[in-house]
Amino acid sequence: MFLLKPINHIGQYTLFLGQTLRKPEKWNVFGRNILAEIDKVGVDSLGIVTLISLFVGAVITIQTANNLDNPFIPTYTVGFAARECIILEFSPTIICLVLAGKVGSNISSEIGTMRITEQIDALDIMGVNSAGYLAAPKIIAMIISVPLLVIYSIAIGIYGGYLAGKFTGLVPPDDFIYGIHFSLKPHYIPYSLFKSTIFGFIIASISSYCGYYTKGGALEVGKSSTTAVVISSIVILMFNLVITQLILS
Amino acid sequence: MIEAQGVVKIFGGRTILHGIDATFETGKTNLIIGKSGSGKTVLLKSLVGLYDIDGGDIHYDGRSTISLNRKQKDQLRREVGMLFQGSALFDSKTVEENVRFPLDMFTDMSLEERRERANFCLQRVNIINSNHLYPSEISGGMQKRVAIARAIALNPKYLFCDEPNSGLDPVTASVIDELISEITKEYGITTIMNTHDMNSVFSIGEKIIFISEGNKAWEGSSDTIVDSGCQQLEEFIHTTRNIVKHLK
Ligand SMILES: Nc1ncnc2c1ncn2[C@@H]1O[C@H](COP(=O)(O)OP(=O)(O)O)[C@@H](O)[C@H]1O
Ligand SMILES: [Mg+2]
Numbered sequence A: 001m002f003l004l005k006p007i008n009h010i011g012q013y014t015l016f017l018g019q020t021l022r023k024p025e026k027w028n029v030f031g032r033n034i035l036a037e038i039d040k041v042g043v044d045s046l047g048i049v050t051l052i053s054l055f056v057g058a059v060i061t062i063q064t065a066n067n068l069d070n071p072f073i074p075t076y077t078v079g080f081a082a083r084e085c086i087i088l089e090f091s092p093t094i095i096c097l098v099l100a101g102k103v104g105s106n107i108s109s110e111i112g113t114m115r116i117t118e119q120i121d122a123l124d125i126m127g128v129n130s131a132g133y134l135a136a137p138k139i140i141a142m143i144i145s146v147p148l149l150v151i152y153s154i155a156i157g158i159y160g161g162y163l164a165g166k167f168t169g170l171v172p173p174d175d176f177i178y179g180i181h182f183s184l185k186p187h188y189i190p191y192s193l194f195k196s197t198i199f200g201f202i203i204a205s206i207s208s209y210c211g212y213y214t215k216g217g218a219l220e221v222g223k224s225s226t227t228a229v230v231i232s233s234i235v236i237l238m239f240n241l242v243i244t245q246l247i248l249s
Numbered sequence B: 001m002i003e004a005q006g007v008v009k010i011f012g013g014r015t016i017l018h019g020i021d022a023t024f025e026t027g028k029t030n031l032i033i034g035k036s037g038s039g040k041t042v043l044l045k046s047l048v049g050l051y052d053i054d055g056g057d058i059h060y061d062g063r064s065t066i067s068l069n070r071k072q073k074d075q076l077r078r079e080v081g082m083l084f085q086g087s088a089l090f091d092s093k094t095v096e097e098n099v100r101f102p103l104d105m106f107t108d109m110s111l112e113e114r115r116e117r118a119n120f121c122l123q124r125v126n127i128i129n130s131n132h133l134y135p136s137e138i139s140g141g142m143q144k145r146v147a148i149a150r151a152i153a154l155n156p157k158y159l160f161c162d163e164p165n166s167g168l169d170p171v172t173a174s175v176i177d178e179l180i181s182e183i184t185k186e187y188g189i190t191t192i193m194n195t196h197d198m199n200s201v202f203s204i205g206e207k208i209i210f211i212s213e214g215n216k217a218w219e220g221s222s223d224t225i226v227d228s229g230c231q232q233l234e235e236f237i238h239t240t241r242n243i244v245k246h247l248k
Helices: A004-020 A027-067 A076-116 A119-126 A130-168 A173-181 A188-212 A218-248 B040-048 B070-077 B095-106 B111-124 B140-152 B170-187 B198-204 B231-247
Strands: B002-011 B014-024 B029-033 B055-060 B080-083 B158-162 B190-195 B207-212 B215-221
Touching (some): A004 A130, A004 A188, A027 A076, A027 A130, A076 A119, A076 A173, A076 A218, A119 A130, A119 B080, A119 B095, A130 A173, A130 A188, A188 A218, B002 B040, B014 B040, B014 B055, B029 B040, B029 B198, B040 B190, B080 B140, B095 B111, B095 B140, B111 B140, B158 B170, B170 B190, B170 B198, B190 B198, B207 B231, B215 B231
Parallel strands (some): B029 B190, B029 B207, B080 B158, B158 B190
C-alpha cells in the first residue's frame, strides 16, 4: 500500500510536466519571465556558490596533500586529485544539492503561497495555463543557469585549491598547476555539465510541483518547501548514481 | 444568463453539492448566501470551471460547459472576471501591472493602449496615484478595488465574486458592494456573488439563492426574503440579526 502514494505522485508529476510544456500564451511575456528567473535563480546564487567552492576547493587540497606524504608520490598529484574531485563530484553534485536547498525551497514557497492565496486560481480563471506560466520559465532558467554556475564553481574551486596549496606551503604553485593539467580527460567536463543540467531540471520541476499542489495554509507552504528540498536531493543522488554508472564505467 | 442544472460536486467521497439548480440573470447582482461551510465557494468555483463537476451541467447563455473543448473553454474564460475572498492580486507585480496583466496576456494592444485601459479601470474603482505600489503596500479595501479593476480589464460578460467584502470594515464593505452593483448595471454583466452578510443582501441583492449544506434551500428576491417560509433561511437571518443586536 505504501507504494501507492509515490506512484500517484509520479503520475501527477508527469501530467504536471505535460501541462508546463504547452505553448505559452505570449512569447514575449515568456521570454521576459525567463530572464527574470535567470536573475533570481542564477545571478542570486553566485555568492553562495563562490563561497562554498572556494572553501571546499581549499579543504580538498589540504586534505589530499596531508594524506599523500609518501615521498614516492609527486606533489603535483595533489593538483590532479583536487581537479578530478571538483570536476566530477563536488561542483556538479554538491553544488546542486546546495542549490536544491536554496533555489528549490524558494521556488516551492513562492508557488505554494500563490496557490493558497488563490493567485493560481486567478491565473486559471483568466485562461492562463498556470503551470506553464509559473513553472516553465523556472525550469528553463535552471537548465541554463546551473551548468554555468557549475563551470564557475569548478574554476573557483580549483583556484581555492591553488591558494590553499600556496599559502600553507603544502603544494608549490608550479606543481599544483602542473597537476591540474596532468592527464586531462576532455570528456569529464561535458559529463559534469550534462549531469548538472539534469539536476537543474530536477530541482526546478520537483520544487514547482510541490508548490503547485500545496493545500491548506502558511504551515503547509513551509511543509511543501521542505518536501521539495528533500525529494529533489534524493532524486539528484539517485540520478547521480545512474548517470555515473552509465557514462563513466 | 448562467444556468446550473443539477450540479453535483464530490470531494474525496464526500458529496459537497447535492444537485443544485439555479439561474443567474444578466445585468443583475445574483447572490449566493448561506452559512460558512455550506458550500458557497465550492458552488462558485464549480460554476466558473475551477472545479470539474461530478454531475449536472452549467450553461453560459446557452453554451453547455461540459461539451466545450479546451480551446472553447479558454475562449469562454476571456469573458469571465473573478474576485477572490482574499483579493488574489499577484504580489510580485505592482498595482498597474496587476490590472494590465490580462491585457498583456490576451490582447495585441500596444503598451500605451494597455496602460490607458488599466488606468481607466483603476479610475473606475477610484484608485489614483497608486500605480507603482505593490499589493502589500496598500490597504485591504484598496486591494479589493484593484482586484475589481483587474477583473473588468477585459470587459467581462460574467463576474464572479467570492465574499468580496469579507475581512473589511462595514463602511469599506458597503463601498465594495456598491461598486460591484454599479459595474454590473453599467456593463450589463451577469454577476454572481457569494456572501454571508445580510447587509449585502438588502443593499444590492436582486436575485438570491440560499444554500444550506450543499442544497438549494430557497430562491427569490430581497423583497420576499423576510417572509420566505423557509425555516433554515429564517434561522440564518435571525442569527445574523441577533449578532447585530448584540453589537448595539
Ligand atoms: N478542495 C476541497 N477538498 C475537499 N473538501 C473541500 C474542498 N473545498 C471545500 N471543501 C469542503 O466543502 C465544504 C464547503 O466549503 P465552502 O464551499 O468553502 O464553504 P463556504 O460556504 O464557507 O464557502 C466544507 O465542508 C469544506 O470542508
Ligand atoms: Mg467560502
